[in-house]
Amino acid sequence: MLIFEKARELAVIQSAAEVIGWDQETYLPPAAAKHRASQLAWLSSKAHELATSADWERALETAVSADDGGDPVVTANLRELRRSFNRATKLPVELVARDSVASSLAKHAWADARTRSDFSTFAPHLATLLEIAREKADLWGYADEPYDALLEGFERATSTAAVAGLFDVMRPAVREIAALAVANSATHAPGLPPGPYPLAAQQKFNAQVAAAVGFDFEAGRIDTTTHPFCTTLGPRDVRLTTRYDEADFTSSLFGVLHEAGHGLYEQGLPSADFGLPSGSSVSLGIHESQSRLWENHVGRSRTFWEKWYPVAQEIFSQLDSFPLEKFLRYLWRAEFSPIRVEADEATYDLHILLRFGLERRMVNGSLAVADVPAAWNECFRDLFGFAPVDDRHGCLQDIHWSMGGLGYFATYTLGNINSAQLFAAARKDPAVAAACDRADYLPLLGWLRKNVHAHGATLDPAELMRQATGGAPSTEAYLTHLKSRYL
Amino acid sequence: MLIFEKARELAVIQSAAEVIGWDQETYLPPAAAKHRASQLAWLSSKAHELATSADWERALETAVSADDGGDPVVTANLRELRRSFNRATKLPVELVARDSVASSLAKHAWADARTRSDFSTFAPHLATLLEIAREKADLWGYADEPYDALLEGFERATSTAAVAGLFDVMRPAVREIAALAVANSATHAPGLPPGPYPLAAQQKFNAQVAAAVGFDFEAGRIDTTTHPFCTTLGPRDVRLTTRYDEADFTSSLFGVLHEAGHGLYEQGLPSADFGLPSGSSVSLGIHESQSRLWENHVGRSRTFWEKWYPVAQEIFSQLDSFPLEKFLRYLWRAEFSPIRVEADEATYDLHILLRFGLERRMVNGSLAVADVPAAWNECFRDLFGFAPVDDRHGCLQDIHWSMGGLGYFATYTLGNINSAQLFAAARKDPAVAAACDRADYLPLLGWLRKNVHAHGATLDPAELMRQATGGAPSTEAYLTHLKSRYL
Numbered sequence: 001m002l003i004f005e006k007a008r009e010l011a012v013i014q015s016a017a018e019v020i021g022w023d024q025e026t027y028l029p030p031a032a033a034k035h036r037a038s039q040l041a042w043l044s045s046k047a048h049e050l051a052t053s054a055d056w057e058r059a060l061e062t063a064v065s066a067d068d069g070g071d072p073v074v075t076a077n078l079r080e081l082r083r084s085f086n087r088a089t090k091l092p093v094e095l096v097a098r099d100s101v102a103s104s105l106a107k108h109a110w111a112d113a114r115t116r117s118d119f120s121t122f123a124p125h126l127a128t129l130l131e132i133a134r135e136k137a138d139l140w141g142y143a144d145e146p147y148d149a150l151l152e153g154f155e156r157a158t159s160t161a162a163v164a165g166l167f168d169v170m171r172p173a174v175r176e177i178a179a180l181a182v183a184n185s186a187t188h189a190p191g192l193p194p195g196p197y198p199l200a201a202q203q204k205f206n207a208q209v210a211a212a213v214g215f216d217f218e219a220g221r222i223d224t225t226t227h228p229f230c231t232t233l234g235p236r237d238v239r240l241t242t243r244y245d246e247a248d249f250t251s252s253l254f255g256v257l258h259e260a261g262h263g264l265y266e267q268g269l270p271s272a273d274f275g276l277p278s279g280s281s282v283s284l285g286i287h288e289s290q291s292r293l294w295e296n297h298v299g300r301s302r303t304f305w306e307k308w309y310p311v312a313q314e315i316f317s318q319l320d321s322f323p324l325e326k327f328l329r330y331l332w333r334a335e336f337s338p339i340r341v342e343a344d345e346a347t348y349d350l351h352i353l354l355r356f357g358l359e360r361r362m363v364n365g366s367l368a369v370a371d372v373p374a375a376w377n378e379c380f381r382d383l384f385g386f387a388p389v390d391d392r393h394g395c396l397q398d399i400h401w402s403m404g405g406l407g408y409f410a411t412y413t414l415g416n417i418n419s420a421q422l423f424a425a426a427r428k429d430p431a432v433a434a435a436c437d438r439a440d441y442l443p444l445l446g447w448l449r450k451n452v453h454a455h456g457a458t459l460d461p462a463e464l465m466r467q468a469t470g471g472a473p474s475t476e477a478y479l480t481h482l483k484s485r486y487l
Numbered sequence: 488m489l490i491f492e493k494a495r496e497l498a499v500i501q502s503a504a505e506v507i508g509w510d511q512e513t514y515l516p517p518a519a520a521k522h523r524a525s526q527l528a529w530l531s532s533k534a535h536e537l538a539t540s541a542d543w544e545r546a547l548e549t550a551v552s553a554d555d556g557g558d559p560v561v562t563a564n565l566r567e568l569r570r571s572f573n574r575a576t577k578l579p580v581e582l583v584a585r586d587s588v589a590s591s592l593a594k595h596a597w598a599d600a601r602t603r604s605d606f607s608t609f610a611p612h613l614a615t616l617l618e619i620a621r622e623k624a625d626l627w628g629y630a631d632e633p634y635d636a637l638l639e640g641f642e643r644a645t646s647t648a649a650v651a652g653l654f655d656v657m658r659p660a661v662r663e664i665a666a667l668a669v670a671n672s673a674t675h676a677p678g679l680p681p682g683p684y685p686l687a688a689q690q691k692f693n694a695q696v697a698a699a700v701g702f703d704f705e706a707g708r709i710d711t712t713t714h715p716f717c718t719t720l721g722p723r724d725v726r727l728t729t730r731y732d733e734a735d736f737t738s739s740l741f742g743v744l745h746e747a748g749h750g751l752y753e754q755g756l757p758s759a760d761f762g763l764p765s766g767s768s769v770s771l772g773i774h775e776s777q778s779r780l781w782e783n784h785v786g787r788s789r790t791f792w793e794k795w796y797p798v799a800q801e802i803f804s805q806l807d808s809f810p811l812e813k814f815l816r817y818l819w820r821a822e823f824s825p826i827r828v829e830a831d832e833a834t835y836d837l838h839i840l841l842r843f844g845l846e847r848r849m850v851n852g853s854l855a856v857a858d859v860p861a862a863w864n865e866c867f868r869d870l871f872g873f874a875p876v877d878d879r880h881g882c883l884q885d886i887h888w889s890m891g892g893l894g895y896f897a898t899y900t901l902g903n904i905n906s907a908q909l910f911a912a913a914r915k916d917p918a919v920a921a922a923c924d925r926a927d928y929l930p931l932l933g934w935l936r937k938n939v940h941a942h943g944a945t946l947d948p949a950e951l952m953r954q955a956t957g958g959a960p961s962t963e964a965y966l967t968h969l970k971s972r973y974l
Contacts, residue, residue: 009529016526019507028724031706035721035761039503042496046533219518234522237515274522 001074003059004276007081010050011275017043019233026223026241052089060085073278076458080277087153090139095132102128103404110402117392119373126401127369130362133406137363147363150407154284155414157460160360163410166417167353170475174349174482175383181334181346181486189333190326193318197249201315205249206242206256209308213294214445215240215260216267228255230262230291235274238263249316250331254295261294262287264445268453278456284408286452286461288415289422293448296345296416297423297481298441300331307439332485338380338388339397346486350383352413355398359406418465420478422452425469488561490546491763494568497537498762504530506720513710513728539576547572560765563945567764574640577626582619589615590891597889604879606860613888614856617849620893624850634850637894641771642901644947647847650897653904654840657962661836661969662870668821668833668973676820677813680805684736688802692736693729693743696795700781701932702727702747703754715742717749717778722761725750736803737818741782748781749774751932755940765943771895773939773948775902776909780935783832783903784910784968785928787818794926819972825867825875826884833973837870839900842885846893905952907965909939912956 017040024036050056064078091099106125113122137146147160155163203222211217220238228242240263242255265281273279281287298304309327313319319327334346343351358375361367367375376395377387388394400408426447427433435443451468465473504527511523537543551565578586593612600609624633634647642650690709698704707725715729727750729742752768760766768774785791796814800806806814821833830838845862848854854862863882864874875881887895913934914920922930938955952960 012522012525012529015522016503016507016530019510019526020503023506023510023720027708027710029704029706029708031703032721032724035499035502035724038499039506039721042499043503216518217516219516221514221516223514233510234519234526237519237522 001059001063003056003063003081004077006050006056006059007077008275010047013043013047013050015232015234017047018231022231022233022239025225025227025229048088051085057085057089073458077277080457083156087140090141091136092139095135095139099132099136099404102132103402106402106404107399110396110399114392114396117390117396119391119396122396122402123369123372126372129401129404129406130369133363133404134365145360145364147360147407150363151410152407154408154411155461156283158285158462163356163414164360166473166475167356167410167413170349170413170417170479171353171383173475173479174353177479177482177486178334178336178347178350179385181332182336184486185332185334189329192248192250192327192330193322195245195247195249195318197246197316197318199244199246202244202246202249202252205312205315206253208311209253210240210256210260213257213260213264213298213441215263219267220263222256228259230259230266232266235269235271235279236267238266249312254299257299258291258295261291264294264448265290265453268445268449269456270454273456276456278458280457282455282457282459282464283461284411285414285418286464288411289418290448290452292415292419293423297419298436298444300345300485302328303437303439305331334486336384336386338384338393346482347384349413349416352409354379354383355409356413358395359401359409363406414473417473417475417478418461420481421465421469421471421474421476422448424477424480426451488546488550490543490550490568491564493537493543493546494564495762497534500530500534500537502719502721504534505718509718509720509726512712512714512716535575538572544572544576560945564764567944570643574627577628578623579626582622582626586619586623586891589619590889593889593891594886597883597886601879601883604877604883606878606883609883609889610856610859613849613859616888616891616893617856620850620891621852632847632851634847634894637850638897639894641895641898642948643770645772645949650843650901651847653960653962654843654897654900657836657900657904657966658840660962660966661840664966664969664973665821665823665834665837666872668819669823671973672820672822676816677809679735679737679814679817680809682732682734682805684733684803684805686731686733689731689733689736689739692799692802693740695798696740697727697743697747700744700747700751700785700928702750706754707750709743715746717746717753719753722756722758722766723754725753736799741786744786745778745782748778751781751935752777752940755932755936756943757941760943763943765945767944769942769944769946769951770948771898772901772905773951775898776905777935777939779902779906780910784906785923785931787832787972789815790924790926792818821973823871823873825871825880833969834871836900836903839896841866841870842896843900845882846888846896850893901960904960904962904965905948907968908952908956908958908961908963909935911964911967913938 020036020039020043024033024040028036060078060081064082067075067078069075102125106122106129109125110122113119133150134146137149140149140152142148142152143159145160151158151160151163207217207222210222219236220240222240222242224243225241226243228240230238230240232238240256240259242252242259245251265287269281270279305324305328309319309324334344336347337343340348340351340355354376357379358367358372361375362369362372373391373395376391380394381387400406423444426444427436429443429447432443432447435441452464455464455467459467462473465471507523507526507530511520511527515523547565547568551569554562554565556562589612593609593616596612597609600606620637621633624636627636627639629635629639630646632647638645638647638650694704694709697709706723707727709727709729711730712728713730715727717725717727719725727743727746729739729746732738752774756768757766792811792815796806796811821831823834824830827835827838827842841863844866845854845859848862849856849859860878860882863878867881868874887893910931913931914923916930916934919930919934922928939951942951942954946954949960952958
């Protein structure tokens, strides 16, 4: 089908850009950045041209008209291609260009404002980005509120109200669990025996663990970057990165487990359909469920470490006199940090609830930009019991808004919720549960392959969750998990 | 100027392909190769489309008509862009496609024939490639013989007769020097103390040497591949590779010095003109002169090692009891190998003279494909004194012909000739000579920057040599160098 050929060509272009972006983060010499940007800009303009062309639209409409519904995957692919086409073509070129200039200026202004902890110089940029976001929302359209249209870009076919509903349910419970976990941790969590945990030994250990949970090194690798990520350069080419701290081997390991969760999803997508919706991930909330599942439900579990701690002790001799029970208390420590990226499992969602609430009010127009710092600090105090010392540790800490990434934050907590619900559902399969209980996670991976990965983006996230778990997205399993781990 | 903008856009596309090609050789997971090929094919088709388009031609002709000759660099750029355009557009699409299919089939047939040492299964492919080469030569046009048109693709504005003239002068001298060097080596060259020379220590040493000769790590890196190479991913992004042998640290080091020679040339091209002829290397024979200069004239010199051998001895303790004089005899050992890629400085050119002579006769039609193995063995015996044991060690050893790389081989020896002539000319500058004599090579690099690199491709190779050295390309300096080192 012509439109599928075009979609595959688009994936070739986009994956070429991913190669170049990956190299930029991993191995780029310092002086090379400028030309690299022009390579990425060229590829992205070619991708945009193709995906918004009249030829594309004609091929798409021809295929839609000819579709007799005989193959549900074809029908789903056409539906999703049309959704993307509509979203891509509803914005006039003038707005896209204005958005790109505004984000670029805002990113610089944000970096500078953060350094000086001075919100006032970032404020006009944020105001411009919010105006643009509302313009985009109007053009894309929405059912209830402008924020819906932004959220849709990251988590399709849900609504702000539905997300807020889940978040409202969990807020008091998470606040309570976090407070107790932090108090408990302050008196009981030991420090890790001092390093160095040599980098090369960490790499060997991480690779062994990643392979054991099913990451396929024939079709992927692990490299080193300041900020860990996972990117897909082709249907059989998934690159993870992590960072190393020689004082704490668990830092790089959990980076690998988190990114390997994303990578296992990418490796599990139907590779023959690369470039089609049926060969693509469905949403950030589902993607994040995979990373969180492997990082937290597998990687922070007692069973996992009953198997792997002796291996770690073999490799890192300073662990010899540090028993497993102490190590687990170290792993499960909780602390209130003002900084999201330093937050642990017990406190992470509080950061997201805060951002989601503020963003929604900002986008919908009920919170003025000038009032953001005060609102941030008030919400933060309400959730954490104290206020950040300054805006650098408060509303200026994240890059997302400055990049125009409004609507993104919710997907982190949706990922947590989904991860618990999927893990609990998988464990209802006795073979999966029995294997997990002896730290053999390949049956679990098999279950995820079948119930999540194999669908690509043919089902909406909520429908995928329903088919996989038997119920609508719910915070129940997640709260049960947090309680059982932290209380 | 519109045509210069287009040329720069072409360079963006081609350099994006270089990033992807570099990744393919360095870090590609095994299962990823297939999709990678489709990314490269897409980029190469876009590059070809752009560089042969009617728009391109119109922009070029407009600029040529408007050029008043006021800026010689502009005039040279237009002349070279027109030369490339003519070469690219003189071949009909049908022939380009036929050539690409034939090469692809031939490469597989060659790999298989080499494994089995059976020339007969490769012969029909070689015959097809030769026919295509003659067709291309006819379309490109030539002054004296079809081989001229092929050579032009790698070494512009020279002639087969001119190259043959240089090669005829050097043949008896090189044969004599090689034979004496091999005989001398057999009785006097010691072995290197046994390894391991640990990989990480080699990397550190190599990087120290590369930085000392002026390779800019802000705008480049060194990675590891099976076959060392140098590739340019952008105006400030030059990637070298080498391979490691823990039994001999000089193997990776000379890989680095050779590729750093290419890299210093690339880093020395006017970066503001990236994508224009004035920002591009001029020919393979000049490129190879840079690699050979740093590898052989600098890196295999006594002065170089008077400085660096004590450093190597610090790093590799087994060298402690191996004095510099013995090490130099080890470095300058010579041996007759049937295999070109294993040949040393004293014997390398014999391999090239052989190939150039055979290729010329094959292309011009005076040597039939069926007679190639016998002709190879006869020429080989004449130059080396013995015949290869089989075709795998003879006429089947190189990949070049199977890739349609007819006309390429001569540039290796042209590089050797040019390297000696340039090095001798540079040393006529007293400051360069004095610095070289204390193993400070930055003034030498400065001389090359000014006399070679800064010109880009604005001068023909022979003219560049004349301006830089004061004389036409000649074998004199090279033969003097070989004699002084090996006799």
